[in-house]
Amino acid sequence: xxxxxxxxxxxxxxxxxxxxxxxxxxxxxxxxxxxxxxxxxxxxxxxxxxxxxxxxxxxxxxxxxxxxxxxxxxxxxxxxxxxxxxxxxxxxxxxxxxxxxxxxxxxxxxxxxxxxxxx
Amino acid sequence: xxxxxxxxxxxxxxxxxxxxxxxxxxxxxxxxxxxxxxxxxxxxxxxxxxxxxxxxxxxxxxxxxxxxxxxxxxxxxxxxxxxxxxxxxxxxxxxxxxxxxxxxxxxxxxxxxxxxxxxxxxxxxxxxxxxxxxxxxxxxxxxxxxxxxxxxxxxxxxxxxxxxxxxxxxxxxxxxxxxxxxxxxxxxxxxxxxxxxxxxxxxxxxxxxxxxxx
Numbered sequence: 001x002x003x004x005x006x007x008x009x010x011x012x013x014x015x016x017x018x019x020x021x022x023x024x025x026x027x028x029x030x031x032x033x034x035x036x037x038x039x040x041x042x043x044x045x046x047x048x049x050x051x052x053x054x055x056x057x058x059x060x061x062x063x064x065x066x067x068x069x070x071x072x073x074x075x076x077x078x079x080x081x082x083x084x085x086x087x088x089x090x091x092x093x094x095x096x097x098x099x100x101x102x103x104x105x106x107x108x109x110x111x112x113x114x115x116x117x118x119x
Numbered sequence: 120x121x122x123x124x125x126x127x128x129x130x131x132x133x134x135x136x137x138x139x140x141x142x143x144x145x146x147x148x149x150x151x152x153x154x155x156x157x158x159x160x161x162x163x164x165x166x167x168x169x170x171x172x173x174x175x176x177x178x179x180x181x182x183x184x185x186x187x188x189x190x191x192x193x194x195x196x197x198x199x200x201x202x203x204x205x206x207x208x209x210x211x212x213x214x215x216x217x218x219x220x221x222x223x224x225x226x227x228x229x230x231x232x233x234x235x236x237x238x239x240x241x242x243x244x245x246x247x248x249x250x251x252x253x254x255x256x257x258x259x260x261x262x263x264x265x266x267x268x269x270x271x272x273x274x275x276x277x278x279x280x281x282x283x284x285x286x287x288x289x290x291x292x293x294x295x296x297x298x299x300x301x302x303x304x305x306x307x308x309x310x311x312x313x314x315x316x317x318x319x320x321x322x323x324x325x326x327x328x329x330x331x332x333x
């Protein structure tokens with residue numbers, strides 16, 4: 001079985017995911033509780049929160065999400081290329097630049113069409 | 120032995136999280152649990168020597184697809200689903216769809232694909248250095264044309280998304296300018312309507328002289 005760095009990555013994910021809970025639990029244990037009404041108000045004359053946190057977002061964000069996905073998929077192709085780079089040499093480099101270049105054409109198109117401009 | 124324990128742990132996490140996705144009434148929590156499902160399945164991929172698949176699963180599904188799903192939820196608002204009652208018609212439709220998908224999955228797994236077992240040397244390399252490096256070597260030698268074609272496919276998808284999005288936004292803009300003229304006709308132009316009108320005029324869609332005349 002080939003594991004490589006994956007056990008460490010797994011440990012990192014578990015560590016990062018449990019950290020907020022650990023810190024909050026630690027704060028619960030260590031803290032000295034003496035609450036007053038004033039202490040529960042917004043910190044340093046901040047705004048009192050109102051309404052719901054879940055608001056409807058502007059649909060314009062969706063284009064950015066779509067563009068992100070496409071470049072996300074491009075990133076996936078970078079992994080096998082990087083792993084095999086030592087063997088591929090110049091040919092691999094040229095091929096990958098061609099691949100990224102074709103995808104950058106899409107970005108140029110988006111730019112020219114004004115899709116990246118906030119309207 | 121440890122491999123079996125890790126496998127069953129990942130399986131338990133993924134199945135529990137998947138049940139959470141289905142049974143959670145808040146769609147935002149469902150989408151977030153979906154990340155856990157994808158990540159634990161990526162763990163199972165790692166156990167099966169499919170390290171590249173695990174990376175792809177994490178990057179494309181756990182990150183990319185979930186962002187699309189979360190964006191979709193944020194555009195529509197998740198309140199609607201919490202308030203909607205589960206009618207019997209909806210239950211029936213989802214039951215039929217779920218059964219169909221389940222049968223399809225089972226049939227796909229049972230389908231007699233003609234898969235050749237990998238050669239001993241391939242298995243040897245797989246055990247030693249994983250699949251990513253091997254895939255890279257194959258991708259840039261034997262499958263270099265399909266690889267470059269994939270970039271063209273991605274380019275087409277990108278251009279298509281931009282064209283569709285631009286069209287949709289243009290329609291939305293038209294609709295708002297219609298509402299705008301309505302609000303002006305019916306009485307006092309509001310502050311928002313005024314500023315939106317000026318914005319439209321600066322884009323050259325509306326001529327301010329015409330509006331003030333009428």
